[in-house]
Amino acid sequence: MAHHLDDILPEWALGMLEAPAQASVEQHLAACARCRAMADRLVSTHAALASLVVPPPAVLARLMDQMEGPGRLARFADQVAAFFDLPRERALALLESVSDPAAWMPGPVEGSELMPVEPGPAREGTMAAILRLQPGVRYPRHTHHGREWNLVLEGGFREDDGHEVWPGEALEKTDGSAHGFTALPEGPACLCASVLEGATSFEEAFADG
Numbered sequence: 001m002a003h004h005l006d007d008i009l010p011e012w013a014l015g016m017l018e019a020p021a022q023a024s025v026e027q028h029l030a031a032c033a034r035c036r037a038m039a040d041r042l043v044s045t046h047a048a049l050a051s052l053v054v055p056p057p058a059v060l061a062r063l064m065d066q067m068e069g070p071g072r073l074a075r076f077a078d079q080v081a082a083f084f085d086l087p088r089e090r091a092l093a094l095l096e097s098v099s100d101p102a103a104w105m106p107g108p109v110e111g112s113e114l115m116p117v118e119p120g121p122a123r124e125g126t127m128a129a130i131l132r133l134q135p136g137v138r139y140p141r142h143t144h145h146g147r148e149w150n151l152v153l154e155g156g157f158r159e160d161d162g163h164e165v166w167p168g169e170a171l172e173k174t175d176g177s178a179h180g181f182t183a184l185p186e187g188p189a190c191l192c193a194s195v196l197e198g199a200t201s202f203e204e205a206f207a208d209g
Contacts, residue, residue, distance in 0.1 A: 009035065013042035073098060073191075076153050076168065083151050083170075083193055084128055085120030095153075098130065098191065111137035119195065126195050133157065133183040133190040141180030146198020148173040155190035157181045165192075178203065 011017050012025045029036045073095040081091035094117065097103045104113040111134040119128040130153070133139060141160065150171040158164045159181045165171050173179065175198070183190035 009039055009042055013039065013045075071096065073153055076151075079151060079168070080153075080193060083149070083195070084117055085122035094130075098132075098153075104132065107131065107133075109133075109137065109139060112139070117193075123195055126197050128193075128195045131190070131192045131194055133192070135183050135187065135189060136185040138182040139180060140202050140204035141178060142200045142202045142204075143178040144173050144175060144196075144198065144200055146175050146196065148177075148197070148200075149195045151193040153191040153193060155188045156184040157190050157192065158184060180204065 008017065008021070008025065012022065017025065029039055074092060077088050077091045077095060080086070080095060081088045084091065084094075086094070098115070103115050105116070106112075107114045113132040115130040115132070117128040117130060119126060133155075135155070139157075150165065150173075152165050152167050152169055152171075154167055156164060156166045159179050161179075164184070
């Protein structure tokens, strides 16, 4: 045959072809080095997938903790330490406390919560916290009287101008700047570390809770 069998080789490797088609493929593979090489790779891949095993419970628990548990934010420890001017150990403890309901207080808008943070000397005189904003919740437009720094840890938010900020990304707002933003509607709640130098004045009324 002059043509190749790229489209049906996966079915052949899985044993899904009828007997006549199977025989035709075998005949072609005997004469076509290219298709034979591809077929060998498919068979090897299928064998590897078939041999996969469920990891031991302890390993699985550790993986799940890294993905969903208190340790899931540990990768941001260095960024958070620099952001709040804290030792790395303190930053790690802060990130783990995100999973503790007792660490949170009601936020300024319905669907938001705040975790106050005591920053280091370089941030003295500022207001520091971690904001949790549920998916789709809007934070009203406000003006900054002083600079504001934000670092997204989970989820994300979209400013009114369409600019989106995702995990690991920082956003600095200058003195006199104004914005409103909305937590991204898909995925987890937005977790955002925030440091405010000065105060803010809101241009919109807060939504009723």
